Structure formats: C-alpha cells, structure tokens
Amino acid sequence: MTDSELAESRTPREPSSGRRGTNLPRMGDYNSLVVLDRIRRSRAGISRVEIAAATGLSVQTISNLVARLLEEGMIGEGARAGVGRGKPRTLLHARADAAHAIGLHVDPLTITFVLLDLTGAVVHRVLERTPERLEDAIALMAERVVELSVRVPAATLRGLGVAAPGPIDAVEGRVVHPPLLSDWGDVPLRSRLATLTGLPTILDKDVTAAMAAELWQRHHDLGGTTLFSYLGYGVGFAFAREGELLPGSSRNAGESGHLIVDPDGPECFCGRRGCLGVSSSLEHLISRGVALGVLEPFDGEPEPWQEDVAMSRLAEKAEAGDSAALEILRTAGRQIAHGIVLVADLLDADRVVFGGLNWERLAPYITAAVTAEFAASGTMRELHEVAVEGSELGPWVGAVGAASLVLDEAFTPKPSALVAQLG
The missing domain is CATH 1.10.10.10 (Winged helix-like DNA-binding domain superfamily/Winged helix DNA-binding domain)
Incomplete structure (x- = not known):
C-alpha cells in the first residue's frame, strides 16, 4: 500500500x-x-x-x-x-466581543432564541410560541435568527446552533418524528435554516445542548463525569467527562426513556409498563390529576400549551398541600430518582444536573428523592458522593446550549480529537 x-x-x-x-x-x-x-x-x-x-x-x-x-x-x-x-x-x-453565536431551541410549546458572546454571556434573547404548522415555524425561526445576526459584526458571528427534541439524524441534520410536533415527520432542519439564514448551522438534541450550556456557563471547570437530566414533556439524559461532551456514535446518547421504573405503571407505546419516559411525562401526570379530581378534564385533545397550564396548576395545588396532587408528584419524583440512579451508576457519575421546562415544578419532589435513592441504593455510595444540582438557566437552557455548541466546536480544546489526529 x-x-x-x-x-x-x-x-x-x-x-x-x-x-x-x-x-x-x-x-x-x-x-x-x-x-x-x-x-x-x-x-x-x-x-x-x-x-x-x-x-x-x-x-x-x-x-x-x-x-x-x-x-x-x-x-x-x-x-x-x-x-x-x-x-x-x-x-x-x-474579549467578549471577539466571537458570537446564535442558538435556538424548538419544543412543542415555545421557540427560544439567544445571542451569546465569547464568554457565554447572553447578549439578547427572544421567546415565541411554537406555530402549529411546520412551514410557519421554520419561517419564524429564520426571521428571528436574521434579526439577531445583525446585532453584531458579521465577522464575529460563528454560526447558528439548533436544539430540538430527539432523536436526530446528526449526519443529515434531520429532526426525526419529535414528540408532540405532529407536523414534523422527518425534517432536514439544519439545511433549511442554513439556507434561509446564510449561517453555518449545527443541529443537536436539546438535552445535549443543555449539557453544553452547563459546560460553558455555570460550571467553568466542570471535571469528573456529569449526567444532565432534561425534564420537559418527557425525560432525557446527556453526559460529559472532564468538560467534554459524550454524545454517542450518532449523537443520540441518553435515550433512556424505556428504563423500567414501575412494573405496575402506565402502559408505554413499546408494549411494556412503567417506562421512565411515560411515567414522568406531562401527559401521564396530568391524566393522573384528572383521574383523581385534582384537575378539570379537557374538552377534546389538549394542545401543548393547555398541558403546560395544567401542569402548573397541578404543581400549585401540591404546593398548597393538596394530598392527591402531592402524591402524584412525589411518586413521579421517586420514579425519576430511580431512573437517575440507574444511569448514574452505569456512568460512575459524580454529579447530576437537572434542567428543562418542567424542572422547577418537579424540583421539590425530585431533589430529596434522588438524594435518598443515592444514599440507599447507589452502587458508588461507599466510594464517593454524587452532587445533585439544578441548572440556573431556566427555560433558556436549550437555546443557550445550542449557541454554546457553536462556541464549543470553535474554541474548546478536545483531547479526543487530538488523540484521533495523532493516531
């Protein structure tokens, strides 16, 4: 040869x-x-x-x-x-103004947009309700991105990051049947937005983006092994080791929704019962609230915004001391905690970070349950503690993470890439 x-x-x-x-x-x-x-x-x-x-x-x-x-x-x-x-x-x-990146996060309820500088600080942000029609959503995304892009010199703008519910086809830049977005069957979102905005564009899962946000924002020296748990309409995971993302061979690592956390739980579309994804989903929690008389039933199939309002109402009733609402959210907290400990043990994680649109409403019930679960059954409990923390970025974590992925690609030294080169 x-x-x-x-x-x-x-x-x-x-x-x-x-x-x-x-x-x-x-x-x-x-x-x-x-x-x-x-x-x-x-x-x-x-x-x-x-x-x-x-x-x-x-x-x-x-x-x-x-x-x-x-x-x-x-x-x-x-x-x-x-x-x-x-x-x-x-x-x-x-120099904060030496580089910028735009990030957007699309989910069934909202599309959030941010403009970041080199330090990871948010220069500007926008929130919009997600249009029902796919073409309307793409047009809105492109319009808002272009509006953000003219706020900074073109030479400093490194690109656009897009965060979307998984799974995704990272090679082709496609969103593949995201949950609760019925009009989004198989969408080449990366190329569509790159063409409309003229910006280099990357696409990744929202939970992977959220992990990137933590690496660039609050945890500036994030070492060890970190598990990020994203709580939105369902649950997803992302991982990092010594400050570097571990996205998996197809960038879909963390699809753990079919871990069994309750053998007698709700039926999942996979045919089994008590999968983590369905047990922690807004749809299930709300249906439990309706069945126990905590929430009013919907008139027909609810829209995502109606589910979001109902979830807020369920959390408010639990905070006010409603026994049925408390039991629903405490049960969800225990089941999520069980899944978290299973995944954390597989990774030998020393930190778990929570975030996502549903995190603040579930935080009082998850934090205590996760801490107790680690103490009682965590495999590594005798070797090291596992820190449990919440993201401080609130509903912006996905968009901030999407922009952080652009900055990470451009400016983070990756030992794995250097090793690959030397090999």
Missing part, C-alpha cells in the same frame, strides 16, 4: 461524532485553544505564569501563543495584579 493509499484509508467516509475528517487541529492550534480556554474560564483574569503552571506548557510557548491571541483580537490585557512573589503581573481576559 502506497503512502497516499494509506492516508486515504484513514480518512473517514462520512462525518461522525468522533473523527471529523482531515480538519483536526494541528498541535500548535490545539495549544492555542488550551490557552484561550484557560483565559476564558478565568473570569477574574489570569497571568501568563499562571497559565504556564496550569497547562504544563513552557513560559516561552505561552508567551508566543498569547502574542498570537492578542494579535487576533481574541484576548486583551487588563490590570496588573500581585500573584505570589515577584512583580505584579499583567492579567489576561477573553
């Missing part, structure tokens, strides 16, 4: 979540991203000497890389500060 044939044999034939063709970064580019990432994560500023100590790179290498990033306008120099012994050192910081 010739050298050219060998090189060709190592080239992927189609995109995947691991190898991404021949465009992997050179070592110098990787080191530059390592330095930029360290500067970005240090919100108070960081000196060249501190970067060298944190990264293991030589002071001369750091000096060269910093000079390059300064010239490119990605970072700036700030005040001088005393750091340990010796003369005060110049602190470096990421």
